[in-house]
Amino acid sequence: MNAPVTDRHPAVLDRTAETFVLNLGPQHPATHGVLRVKLTMDGEYIVHAEPVLGYIHRMHEKMAENRTWAQFMPNMGRLDYLAALSYNHGYAMAAERAEGIEVPERAEYIRCITVELNRIASHLLWFGAFVLDLGGFTPLLYAFDDREQILDLLESVTGARLTFCYFRFGGVYNDIDDNFITGARAFIKRLRSRMPMYHDLVTKNIILIKRLKDIGPISQEMCRRYGATGPVLRGSGVSFDVRKHEPYSVYPEFDFDIPVYHECDSMARYMVRMDEMEQSMRIIEQGLDKLPDGPVMAAKAPKILKPAKGDYYAAVEAARGSFGIRVVSDGTNTPYRLKLRSPTFSNLSLFSEACQGMILPDALALMGTLDLVIPEIDR
Amino acid sequence: MTMNIELIRLLAFLVGIIAFAALNAAYLVWVERKGAAHFQRRIGPKEVGPYGLLQPLADGVKLMTKQLLVPDGVDPLLFKVAPILLLVPAVMSFVTIPFGEHLAARNVDLGLLMIFAFASINVLGLLIGAWGSANKYAIIAAARVISQNIAYEIPMLLTAIALVMATGSMNLNEIVAQQGGGLWHWNLIRLTYAASPLTPIAFLIFFTTMLAETNRAPFDMAEAESELVAGAFTEYAGMGFGVFFMGEYANIVVGASLVTVLFLGGWQSPLPFLPGSVVWFLAKMYAIIFTVVWIRWTYPRTQFYALLNLSWKVLIPISLVNLVLTAGWLKVF
Numbered sequence: 073m074n075a076p077v078t079d080r081h082p083a084v085l086d087r088t089a090e091t092f093v094l095n096l097g098p099q100h101p102a103t104h105g106v107l108r109v110k111l112t113m114d115g116e117y118i119v120h121a122e123p124v125l126g127y128i129h130r131m132h133e134k135m136a137e138n139r140t141w142a143q144f145m146p147n148m149g150r151l152d153y154l155a156a157l158s159y160n161h162g163y164a165m166a167a168e169r170a171e172g173i174e175v176p177e178r179a180e181y182i183r184c185i186t187v188e189l190n191r192i193a194s195h196l197l198w199f200g201a202f203v204l205d206l207g208g209f210t211p212l213l214y215a216f217d218d219r220e221q222i223l224d225l226l227e228s229v230t231g232a233r234l235t236f237c238y239f240r241f242g243g244v245y246n247d248i249d250d251n252f253i254t255g256a257r258a259f260i261k262r263l264r265s266r267m268p269m270y271h272d273l274v275t276k277n278i279i280l281i282k283r284l285k286d287i288g289p290i291s292q293e294m295c296r297r298y299g300a301t302g303p304v305l306r307g308s309g310v311s312f313d314v315r316k317h318e319p320y321s322v323y324p325e326f327d328f329d330i331p332v333y334h335e336c337d338s339m340a341r342y343m344v345r346m347d348e349m350e351q352s353m354r355i356i357e358q359g360l361d362k363l364p365d366g367p368v369m370a371a372k373a374p375k376i377l378k379p380a381k382g383d384y385y386a387a388v389e390a391a392r393g394s395f396g397i398r399v400v401s402d403g404t405n406t407p408y409r410l411k412l413r414s415p416t417f418s419n420l421s422l423f424s425e426a427c428q429g430m431i432l433p434d435a436l437a438l439m440g441t442l443d444l445v446i447p448e449i450d451r
Numbered sequence: 452m453t454m455n456i457e458l459i460r461l462l463a464f465l466v467g468i469i470a471f472a473a474l475n476a477a478y479l480v481w482v483e484r485k486g487a488a489h490f491q492r493r494i495g496p497k498e499v500g501p502y503g504l505l506q507p508l509a510d511g512v513k514l515m516t517k518q519l520l521v522p523d524g525v526d527p528l529l530f531k532v533a534p535i536l537l538l539v540p541a542v543m544s545f546v547t548i549p550f551g552e553h554l555a556a557r558n559v560d561l562g563l564l565m566i567f568a569f570a571s572i573n574v575l576g577l578l579i580g581a582w583g584s585a586n587k588y589a590i591i592a593a594a595r596v597i598s599q600n601i602a603y604e605i606p607m608l609l610t611a612i613a614l615v616m617a618t619g620s621m622n623l624n625e626i627v628a629q630q631g632g633g634l635w636h637w638n639l640i641r642l643t644y645a646a647s648p649l650t651p652i653a654f655l656i657f658f659t660t661m662l663a664e665t666n667r668a669p670f671d672m673a674e675a676e677s678e679l680v681a682g683a684f685t686e687y688a689g690m691g692f693g694v695f696f697m698g699e700y701a702n703i704v705v706g707a708s709l710v711t712v713l714f715l716g717g718w719q720s721p722l723p724f725l726p727g728s729v730v731w732f733l734a735k736m737y738a739i740i741f742t743v744v745w746i747r748w749t750y751p752r753t754q755f756y757a758l759l760n761l762s763w764k765v766l767i768p769i770s771l772v773n774l775v776l777t778a779g780w781l782k783v784f
Contacts, residue, residue, distance in 0.1 A: 094587050102678060116591060116755070207668065207678075207752025213491035279669055279751050432591075433678045433754060 091119050094432075098127050102205050102436045105446030107420075116431050121424045129450040136399075136410035141167055141241070141377040144407070149235035151414060152448035155194035155391035157187045157226075160239040162397045165320060165386035167241045170379035170401055178366040179243035180322045185359040186226060186238065187388075188352040189256065192263070193222040194391035195345045195352075198443045202342070203274060205440040206283055211274050218266060221259045228252055242373030253360055260353045267350065275346065284339035288438035290426050291336055298422040301415050302393025303348065304442060307341035309334035314389035325362070326355045341441040378405050392416050392443050414448045461557070468545040476700035477507035483744050490748040517689030525686060526583040533580030534691050537698035540569040540576075544705040549624045551718045551729035562623040563611060566709060567604075570664060573702060574600045577683050580695070584686035592682030595672040595755055599663055602762035603670075607660035609770035610653040613777040614638060614713055617650075627717030631727065637716040648780070649773045654714045656766050656773075658739075661706040663758070666699065668747035670758055678752075707739035708732075715739075 097108035106127035112120040132151065136144045148163045149156040161183055168175060175183075200215030223233045229248050230238040238244055274280060295305045305312055313330045315323045331347035333340035379401040387396040393415025402408040419442045427435040481496065481503065488495025496503025521527055547562035549555040559565055574597060581593030618626050618638070630637050639654050663670040674682040681687075684695055711717055711732060718732040753761070 092587065100680065115594075203751060207671070208750060209487070210491050210748050213493060217492060273749075277750065279753050279757075282757050283751065283754050431755065433752075436678055 090114070098124075102439065103446075104201060104444065107444060107446050107449070109423075111432075113432070118427050118430050118432065118435050121427050121435070123420055123423060125420075125450055127450065128447050130447075132451045133410055133412060136407050138406065140405050141379075141407065144410070145239070146235070146237045149232070149237050150447060151412065151451060152194075152390060152392065152395075152416070152445045153234050154197055154445055155190050156234065156236040157183075157190040157230075157238060158388050158390035158395060160236060161187055161321070162386050162388040162390070162395050164239040164241055165388065166384050166397045166399050167377060167379070169386060170382065170384040170399060171241065171374065171377050173242045173370050173373050175243055175370060176367050177322070177364050178247075179368045179370075181359050181363050182244050182248055182368060183239060184321055184323065184326070185248070185256065185356050185363075186229070186244075188355045188359070189222050189226060189259075190236070191391045192349050192352045193219045193226075195349050196222075198345060198391075199270070199274075202440040202443075203280070205436055206280065208274070208277075208280070211270070214266075214270075218263055221255075221262065225252060225255045225259065228255070240369065240373070241377060242370030243368045245369070247368045253363075256356060256360060260357060263349070263353065267346075271346070275342075281339070283434075283437055284337065284342055284441075286335075286337050286339075287434050288338040288426065288430070288441065289336050290341075290422060290438075294422055294425065298425075299418040300393070300422055301418065302390070302443075303341050303344040304393065304419050304422075306330065306332050307344045307441070308336045309340075312394075314387050314394050318387060320386070320388065322359075323355075326358050328354050328358075338437055338441045345443070376405055378403060387413075390415060392445065392448070393419060412451055414451060416442065416444050417449045420444055420449055464546075464557075469542055472542045472545060472701045472704065473697060475704050476697035477511060479700045479703065479740065480510065480696070481507050482740070483747075486741065486744045487748045490745070511693070514690050514693035519690060520688045522584070522686050524585050526585070529579045529583030530686070531691070533576050533583060534687070534694035534698065535576075536579060537573045537576030538694050538701060540572040541698050541701035541705055544569045545701075545708075547623055548705070548708045548712065549627055549717060550732050552727060554718075554729055555624060558622065558624050561621045563615065563621045563626075563713075566705065567608065567611070570702075570705070571600075571604065573698065576698065580687070581683040584683075586685050588679040588681075589683050589685045592672065592674070592679050592685075596666065596683065599666075599670065599672050599758060602759050603660045603663040603766075606656055606762060606766035606770040607664060609767070609774050610657045610660075611713065613653060613770070613774045614650075616774075616777050616781060623712050623717075627712055627719060630716040631719045633723040634716075634721040637714065637719070637721075639714040639716075649776055650714075652769060653773050654710075656770050657714065658710060659766065660762075661710060662743065662746065663762070665702045665706045665743075667703065667743055669750040669753045671747075671752060672755060672758065703740060703743060704736070707736045707743065710739050711735040 091112050091114050094111040094113045095108070096111055097103040098106040103109065108124040108127065110122040110124060111118055132147050135147060145160070145163065148159040151159050196215040196219040200212030203211040226236065227233045229246050229252055230236050231246070232238070238246070290300070290304060290308050292308045292310055295308050295310065301312065309332060311330050311332045314320070316330055328351045331344050331351065333343050381401060381403045383398070383400050385396065385398045387394055394413075395415055396413035398411040398413070399407045400409040423439060423442060427438055430438065484506070485495040485503065496506040499505040499509045521530060544566045546557050547555065547559045547565050549558070577596050578593045581589035615621055618629055620626055634640070638650060640651065666672065666674065672682070674684065679685070684692055687695060715735045718729055719727045720731050
C-alpha cells in the first residue's frame with residue numbers, strides 16, 4: 073500500500089513549488105538529544121535538509137591536549153554514552169600501541185565480553201527508541217527492562233552504569249567474578265527467550281513493515297562517499313566490520329557472523345541491529361567459556377605514559393560503526409594531538425542527501441535507523 | 452404543565468450528559484494511563500488516592516489553575532474558540548444515544564444522521580485551533596486530519612447506510628430495539644434476520660473508521676508526537692489543552708457508543724432470559740474503549756499515505772460492495 077519511492081520525487085523536482093522552512097529540533101521528540109535540522113519543505117515533502125550541529129560541543133579533542141593520557145580516559149565515556157566501553161577500548165588500544173604495552177589475555181577477554189554486553193545494551197535502547205519514533209511506545213519499556221539487566225551486570229564490575237571508565241592502559245581495573253559470569257549467562261538465556269517475542273510483536277507487525285520496507289534507501293555508493301560505517305553500511309550490503317576485517321583484541325578467536333542485508337532500506341538497517349544482538353550474545357558465550365586465568369593488568373604498565381614521538385592509530389567497531397582514534401605524541405606526558413573519528417558523524421552526513429524527496433515521517437524513520445547519539449557527533 | 456416536565460427532563464438529561472462526558476473524559480485518562488502502564492510492565496499512577504483514582508482530579512486542578520496562555524502571533528479568537536468547538540459537538544452527540552430503554556435525552560428519528568453531522572464539526576475545531584495557533588507543525592497536522600477525516604467518513608457512512616437499509620430506521624432506539632433477544636440477534640452476527648452476510652466485515656470497517664475519526668492510534672495523525680511535536684495542540688497549554696483532550700475523549704465515548712448501538716445490541720442483554728439494561732450498554736461501551744486503548748499501546752503509527760490508501764483502496768471498495776450486497780440481499784429475501 074505504500075507509495076513507491078519513485079512516485080514521490082516529482083513533488084520535489086517541481087522547483088516552482090512554494091516551500092517553507094521547518095525547524096526540527098534541537099528540542100524535538102524525534103531528534104534524540106540536541107540535533108537540529110533545518111528542513112526546507114514542500115508541503116510534507118522534504119526539499120532540502122541541513123543538520124545543524126554543535127549544541128553539545130565540549131571540545132574533547134582539545135581537552136586531550138591539556139591533560140595526561142590517563143586523565144583523558146573518562147572523556148571516552150562521554151562521547152557515545154550508550155556504548156561507552158567501545159570508546160574506552162579504542163583509546164586504550166591507541167595508548168597501548170603508542171607505549172608498547174602487552175595486555176594480558178584475560179583482560180582482553182574481559183574487554184570483549186563487556187564491550188559486547190554494552191553493544192547489546194545500546195542496540196536494545198536503539199530498538200525501543202526507534203519504535204518510539206514510529207509511534208509505538210510500548211517496546212521501549214520492554215527494551216529498557218532487558219537493558220537494565222546489562223547495566224546491573226556492568227555496574228557490578230565497572231562501578232558505572234552509563235559513562236564507563238573501566239579500561240586501563242594494560243588491562244582493566246577490576247576483575248570479573250563468578251556472579252558476573254552466572255549473571256551474564258542468565259541474561260543471555262533471558263534475552264534469547266525474549267527476542268522471538270520482539271520479532272513476533274514488532275518486526276512482523278504489518279504497520280512497521282510498511283513503514284520500513286523500501287523506505288529510506290541508502291546506496292552503497294552513498295555510504296562510501298560519506299564514509300558511513302556500522303549497521304548503516306551493513307544494511308546496504310557491504311560486509312565491513314572492524315572486528316572481522318581489521319581484527320583487534322581477541323576477536324579472531326571468536327566464531328561469529330557479520331549480519332549483512334542487501335535491501336539498502338530502513339528495514340535492512342533494522343534487521344542488521346536485531347541480528348547483531350544475537351551475534352554479540354554468541355561472542356559473550358564463547359568468551360565466558362574460554363576465559364583464561366591470569367592477571368587483568370599488565371605487570372609492567374607504567375603509571376605515567378610518555379610514548380615515543382610518533383603517530384598512532386587504533387580503530388574499533390563501536391555499536392554505531394567504526395570508531396577511529398589517532399594520537400600524535402611528542403614524547404611528553406600529554407598527547408600532542410588527538411583526533412576522534414566518530415561513526416555517527418559520518419552516518420549523519422548522508423542524511424541530508426538521503427532524505428531528499430521523502431515525506432517527513434519517513435525521513436524521521438530514516439534518521440532513527442542511523443542511530444544517532446548527538447554527544448558523539450558534536451564531541 | 453406537561454411542557455414544564457418535558458423541559459425539566461431535558462435539562463436534567465443535559466446536566467447528566469455533560470457530567471457523564473466530563474467524568475468519562477477525566478477517568479478515561481486514568482484508564483489510558485493505567486492501561487498503558489500495565490501493557491508496559493509498569494504500575495502507573497498510584498500516589499494520588501487508592502490506585503491513583505484521584506489522579507484525574509489532581510490533573511484537572513493543575514490544568515485549571517494554569518494561566519490561559521495565548522502566545523504571540525496567534526489569532527486570539529480562533530485560538531480560544533477551537534477547544535470549545537471540539538468539545539461541544541461531542542457532548543451534543545450524547546443527546547440521542549440510547550443508554551437504556553428509556554434512557555435517552557431525546558429520541559430523535561434521524562439520530563444516526565445527527566451524530567454524523569456533529570462528528571463532522573469537530574474536525575473544524577481542530578482546523579481552527581491549528582490555523583489560529585500559527586504554528587507550522589499544527590498546520591501540517593490540521594491538513595492531515597482533514598484529509599484523513601474526509602477519507603474515513605465515506606466508508607463509515609457507507610457501512611452505516613448498509614445497516615440502516617437492513618434495519619429500516621435511523622432512530623438509534625429503534626435500531627437497538629430490533630436487536631433484542633440475545634447475542635445472535637445483534638447486528639454483528641445476525642443469524643435470524645435477513646441481513647447482509649458481510650456485516651461482520653462491516654463491523655470491522657466501522658471500528659477502523661471510528662479509530663481514524665477519533666484520531667486514535669494507529670491513526671493519530673493529529674497528534675503524532677514523534678513527528679509533529681504535539682500536532683494541532685502544539686501551542687496549547689493549561690485548560691485550552693485540557694478542553695481539547697476532554698473533547699477527544701468525549702469523541703471516543705461517542706464512537707464506542709455508536710459501535711455498541713449499531714452492532715452490539717446497545718442496552719440489550721446478550722442472553723434472552725436476562726433483562727436489558729444500561730449496565731449492558733456501559734459494559735459493551737467500555738469493552739470497546741478498552742480495545743481502543745489496547746490498540747494504541749500496541750501498534751506503531753501508520754504512515755500517512757498508507758492511511759489514505761487504506762481508506763480509498765481498501766475500505767471504500769469493500770464498504771461499497773457491502774452496500775450493494777446488502778441491497779441485493781434485502782431485495783431477494
